[in-house]
Amino acid sequence: MSPSPDLRPSRGLPAVVPYGDSAFLVELPDLAAVIAFYRGLVGAGMTGRPEGVMDVVPAARTVLVTFDPEVLAPSDVLAWLSGAEPDHSAAEPGRAVEISVAYGGPDLAEVAGILGISEADVVRRHTGAQWTAAFAGFAPGFVYLVTDGDQLAVPRRSTPRTAVPAGAVGLAGEFSGVYPRSSPGGWQLIGTTMAVLWDSARPEPALIRPGDTVRFREA
Known part of the structure; x- marks a missing residue:
C-alpha cells in the first residue's frame, strides 16, 4: 500500500505510510501542523469519518489512524485523509x-x-x-x-x-x-x-x- 499522490506536499502532508495492515501514519512537520490536521479530522465529533475508522491518535509529529480492514478498504481511508482540511482556526473543538x-x-x-x-x-x-x-x-x-x-x-x-x-x-x-x-x-x-x-x-x-x-x- 503506497500513499496516494494527493497526500504529498500539495496538501501539506510530507508522508502517509502504512502502519501494519490496519493503520496509516500521517507524518507532519511540527506540532502545530499535527494539531491543525487532527482538528480537521475530528471536527464535529468525527461525524464525517467513514464507518470502520477506529481511532485517530495525535503525537508530537504524527497522526495515527487505525481502521477495521474487514469494514473499510485502505484506499477509502487514504481518500478520507486526502480530503481532510487542516483546521488552523483559534476555535477549539474540545472541552x-x-x-x-x-x-x-x-x-x-x-x-x-x-x-x-x-x-x-x-x-x-x-x-x-x-x-x-x-x-x-x-x-x-x-x-x-x-x-x-x-x-x-x-x-x-x-x-x-x-x-x-x-x-x-x-x-x-x-x-x-x-x-x-x-x-x-x-x-x-x-x-x-x-x-x-x-x-x-x-x-x-x-x-x-x-x-x-x-x-x-x-x-
Whole structure:
C-alpha cells in the first residue's frame, strides 16, 4: 500500500505510510501542523469519518489512524485523509477544563532561575496561559499541553526522580502536564493538584483529551 499522490506536499502532508495492515501514519512537520490536521479530522465529533475508522491518535509529529480492514478498504481511508482540511482556526473543538494547583513544587525555584524570572512570575505565566491538549501518552490520563502564551520552556531534570506523586504538575521542553499516577519522571515539578486525571469508573475516564483546552488556577 503506497500513499496516494494527493497526500504529498500539495496538501501539506510530507508522508502517509502504512502502519501494519490496519493503520496509516500521517507524518507532519511540527506540532502545530499535527494539531491543525487532527482538528480537521475530528471536527464535529468525527461525524464525517467513514464507518470502520477506529481511532485517530495525535503525537508530537504524527497522526495515527487505525481502521477495521474487514469494514473499510485502505484506499477509502487514504481518500478520507486526502480530503481532510487542516483546521488552523483559534476555535477549539474540545472541552474547557480548569485545574486548581497548589504551587510551590520542589523545582519551582530552579525553573524560575532557568528562566531568569521570579517564582511568582512562573506561576503567573502558567496560570495566565491557555493550554491545549496536543496528544496523550506516557500513562493513561497523561496529556502533553502546549500554549501560544508566555513560554515556560525548560529542560527536563538531568536526573529523573524514581517516584513522582500523582497530581504533580510539571514542565519539560515546550510542554506542561499533570502526572495521573505515581511513576518515575524527569519533568520539573512546580505544583500539585487534587484533580483526578484518570478514573476508569467514569464514563469518560480521561479528565483531559486531545483537543481540550486547559486553564490552571492557583489554589
